[in-house]
Amino acid sequence: xxxxxxxALAVGLISAVAAAQQPPRPDPGLAVYKKANCVGCHKxxxxxxxxxxxDALSLRHTQLTREQIIETVNCGRPGTGMPFHLRGAxxxxxxxxxxxxxMGAQMPPEGTAFLRQSEVEAVATYVAESLKGxxxxxxxxxxxxxxxxxxxxxxxxxxxxxxxxxxQQTTH
Amino acid sequence: xxxxxxxxRRALAAGTALALVTAAAQAQAPTQGAAPAPAxxxxxxxxxxxxxxxxxxxxxxxHKNFGAxxxxxxxxxNRDTVKNLKVAWTMHLGGIEGxxxxxxGGLEGTPIVENGMMYVxxxxxxxxxxxxxxxxxxxxxxxxxxxxxxxxxxxxCCGVNNRGVALWGNQVISHTLDGRLIATDKETGQVxxxxxxxxxxxxxxxxxxxxxxHDMAVSxxxxxxYGIRGWIxxxxxxxxxxxxxxxxxPGKGEPGIETWKGPNNAEVSGGGSTWVTGxxxxxxxxxxxxxxxxxxxxxxxxxPGDNLYTDSTVALDAKTGAIKWHFQHTPNxxxxxxxxxxxxxxxxGGKKMALEADRNGFAYAVDRTNxxxxxxxxxxxxxTWTRGINPDTGKPFEYDPTKDVQRYNxxxxxxxxxKVADVCPGNMGGxxxxxxxxxxxxxxxxxxxxxxxxxxxxxxxxxxxxKPREFFTGGGPTQPFRITGSVTAIDVNTGKVAAKLETPxxxxxxxxxxxxxxxxxxxxxxxxALDAKTxxxxxxxxTGGGVNAPPMTFTVDGKQYLAILVGLGGAWDKWFIDSTxxxxxxxxxxxxxxxxx
Numbered sequence: 001x002x003x004x005x006x007x008a009l010a011v012g013l014i015s016a017v018a019a020a021q022q023p024p025r026p027d028p029g030l031a032v033y034k035k036a037n038c039v040g041c042h043k044x045x046x047x048x049x050x051x052x053x054x055d056a057l058s059l060r061h062t063q064l065t066r067e068q069i070i071e072t073v074n075c076g077r078p079g080t081g082m083p084f085h086l087r088g089a090x091x092x093x094x095x096x097x098x099x100x101x102x103m104g105a106q107m108p109p110e111g112t113a114f115l116r117q118s119e120v121e122a123v124a125t126y127v128a129e130s131l132k133g134x135x136x137x138x139x140x141x142x143x144x145x146x147x148x149x150x151x152x153x154x155x156x157x158x159x160x161x162x163x164x165x166x167x168q169q170t171t172h
Numbered sequence: 173x174x175x176x177x178x179x180x181r182r183a184l185a186a187g188t189a190l191a192l193v194t195a196a197a198q199a200q201a202p203t204q205g206a207a208p209a210p211a212x213x214x215x216x217x218x219x220x221x222x223x224x225x226x227x228x229x230x231x232x233x234x235h236k237n238f239g240a241x242x243x244x245x246x247x248x249x250n251r252d253t254v255k256n257l258k259v260a261w262t263m264h265l266g267g268i269e270g271x272x273x274x275x276x277g278g279l280e281g282t283p284i285v286e287n288g289m290m291y292v293x294x295x296x297x298x299x300x301x302x303x304x305x306x307x308x309x310x311x312x313x314x315x316x317x318x319x320x321x322x323x324x325x326x327x328x329c330c331g332v333n334n335r336g337v338a339l340w341g342n343q344v345i346s347h348t349l350d351g352r353l354i355a356t357d358k359e360t361g362q363v364x365x366x367x368x369x370x371x372x373x374x375x376x377x378x379x380x381x382x383x384x385x386h387d388m389a390v391s392x393x394x395x396x397x398y399g400i401r402g403w404i405x406x407x408x409x410x411x412x413x414x415x416x417x418x419x420x421x422p423g424k425g426e427p428g429i430e431t432w433k434g435p436n437n438a439e440v441s442g443g444g445s446t447w448v449t450g451x452x453x454x455x456x457x458x459x460x461x462x463x464x465x466x467x468x469x470x471x472x473x474x475x476p477g478d479n480l481y482t483d484s485t486v487a488l489d490a491k492t493g494a495i496k497w498h499f500q501h502t503p504n505x506x507x508x509x510x511x512x513x514x515x516x517x518x519x520x521g522g523k524k525m526a527l528e529a530d531r532n533g534f535a536y537a538v539d540r541t542n543x544x545x546x547x548x549x550x551x552x553x554x555x556t557w558t559r560g561i562n563p564d565t566g567k568p569f570e571y572d573p574t575k576d577v578q579r580y581n582x583x584x585x586x587x588x589x590x591k592v593a594d595v596c597p598g599n600m601g602g603x604x605x606x607x608x609x610x611x612x613x614x615x616x617x618x619x620x621x622x623x624x625x626x627x628x629x630x631x632x633x634x635x636x637x638x639k640p641r642e643f644f645t646g647g648g649p650t651q652p653f654r655i656t657g658s659v660t661a662i663d664v665n666t667g668k669v670a671a672k673l674e675t676p677x678x679x680x681x682x683x684x685x686x687x688x689x690x691x692x693x694x695x696x697x698x699x700x701a702l703d704a705k706t707x708x709x710x711x712x713x714x715t716g717g718g719v720n721a722p723p724m725t726f727t728v729d730g731k732q733y734l735a736i737l738v739g740l741g742g743a744w745d746k747w748f749i750d751s752t753x754x755x756x757x758x759x760x761x762x763x764x765x766x767x768x769x
Contacts (some may be wrong), residue, residue, distance in 0.1 A: 037275050041273075042275070047642075051643030054399065155373050
């Protein structure tokens with residue numbers, strides 16, 4: 001009895017202390033956004049845009065529902081660079097009602113990481129609630145993404161200091 | 173006590189186990205009293221650099237000498253012995269972490285060796301000093317500049333790259349991707365001073381090695397895909413102050429501004445980056461440097477005019493930075509055909525020449541005293557954007573000086589009425605940054621070639637498209653075509669292709685020439701030695717990584733070694749991998765290979 005209770009208590013205490021000392025828990029969907037390298041094409045702000053890799057669509061201007069975003073993350077976008085993130089997609093599991101052999105040249109690439117369904121749901125929630133429909137990125141958006149350890153957000157601070165409008169970021 | 177606490181602070185600041193190991197190693201150094209003192213205290217000055225080729229066993233300058241020859245006279249490894257070449261030692265380096273839009277860093281650097289001490293960098297700009305004596309590599313220190321990865325990595329178009337260091341006095345001079353110039357004490361690895369040269373807030377980054385001339389560090393900048401206005405800057409290494417900064421896009425009232433027309437003020441974001449280390453001609457005291465593409469890359473309608481000095485070679489007065497001459501290869505470029513390549517400085521046929529292997533697929537020779545065109549030769553198998561270079565003018569045959577917007581071969585040129593265009597060479601060019609090498613005995617010039625075409629999708633830009641820290645490219649490439657490579661040798665006396673060895677992959681690493689052999693590597697991991705005359709393959713070793721850096725050679729303890737960094741990063745595995753599907757299996761890595769007989 002004692003043996004069981006004591007460690008449980010100790011764990012509980014440690015957890016409580018840790019929770020009290022921790023900053024607000026970061027959005028789990030943001031963590032997945034970083035882990036799956038969404039930033040590699042859609043950028044940190046989700047605005048995507050043109051460039052060396054061609055166009056990545058804007059997640060801020062997207063019209064997709066959360067359910068459609070889940071499907072896109074799982075299965076990728078056929079015929080584009082948007083990769084699939086579901087382990088076994090097009091092999092063990094059909095995507096868009098198709099298997100790999102039927103996709104041919106339209107087969108999307110495989111993602112940097114395969115995601116568990118809870119992760120796919122978390123990142124879809126993040127895109128649907130924190131990026132979709134938002135206007136130009138702000139200093140608060142930037143620091144929420146990067147924290148305070150990088151100069152990546154200095155551009156926004158500089159503009160704010162000067163009293164001039166915040167810079168327009170590409171969100172097309 | 174002071175020494176101890178200094179070391180402690182340094183170890184703590186570095187915050188890595190490696191630093192602790194290094195500090196411990198340094199602390200033990202005095203106990204090795206019996207060992208001969210390394211001759212590393214010798215300082216590096218202009219006089220020594222001018223005679224860099226006389227120090228046969230050393231590699232003091234990024235391109236080996238000021239003329240960018242990358243030729244070593246060392247010949248223990250030769251036609252007869254190369255079959256016995258094998259790995260002597262290896263060392264894992266760091267810097268593969270991601271940042272910004274990049275999932276990992278890579279290695280593109282040329283090691284510098286002075287009296288057995290090697291200095292290399294990783295993609296994030298850490299500098300490693302390695303003792304190569306006694307047939308093994310021993311890390312003496314690592315200087316980690318703590319590059320701001322998100323700040324820089326978000327505006328690096330083409331990878332987490334750093335191509336190496338320069339030596340000056342008793343310091344190691346290096347750059348970081350986030351735009352700093354850093355001087356590190358050669359003996360202790362402590363940062364002596366640093367200054368911000370480029371500004372990532374404007375989309376500026378630095379990947380090239382500094383060129384040290386006249387006690388100045390000359391820096392170039394990257395960022396033509398982000399709407400920068402390019403420059404070359406010289407920092408006085410004694411006062412640590414900037415001496416001059418020459419913009420590659422003229423300002424209001426300056427010569428050349430008339431080549432920027434139309435309503436967009438296109439010159440303020442005209443590109444013209446300078447991200448490859450240039451050459452220096454002591455006879456004329458000119459710094460000869462390549463200038464990159466105009467921006468936006470693929471929408472030349474946005475920027476009517478020839479767009480000087482983009483896609484040009486420029487010669488700067490070393491003392492003042494004033495532009496003494498220029499030669500432009502692709503006026504009003506719609507293809508992203510940078511002219512950033514290093515210029516090879518040689519004398520041939522009674523001419524003092526500067527040679528450049530351009531992204532547009534042609535190798536050019538100009539008179540380096542005045543920039544007058546001498547000849548141009550295609551060095552790739554397939555060129556579709558032009559019928560050729562007019563031997564009288566040095567301009568593409570289709571170039572029409574009465575027109576503000578050039579279409580060249582309109583069928584392969586991206587423009588508003590031709591939104592998807594397949595063009596050869598592709599936008600990585602016939603040759604990218606990987607350096608050429610030159611054999612002074614035979615006059616052969618070895619070009620590491622990307623035999624390529626790709627597909628460009630055009631996007632019309634407006635001034636509203638121009639935003640800080642965002643791509644400003646006017647479209648982008650895709651890769652529906654397989655890309656291969658070659659080593660192509662041009663005889664500088666005739667201007668003709670003398671030999672060509674086709675390779676299954678594009679050459680992303682660069683060349684080294686020696687009396688009997690030339691060395692290079694492929695991105696699938698193979699390092700190879702070729703016969704210097706015929707280019708027949710004499711030796712090959714698979715490193716198991718991806719070669720994205722040039723080989724170099726040196727001697728220590730009287731023995732010749734060959735060194736090369738291995739770690740595929742750069743632009744290829746993010747933007748161009750679809751053209752070389754086999755390379756998708758190459759893993760990120762960071763490794764120094766050293767070979768010996």
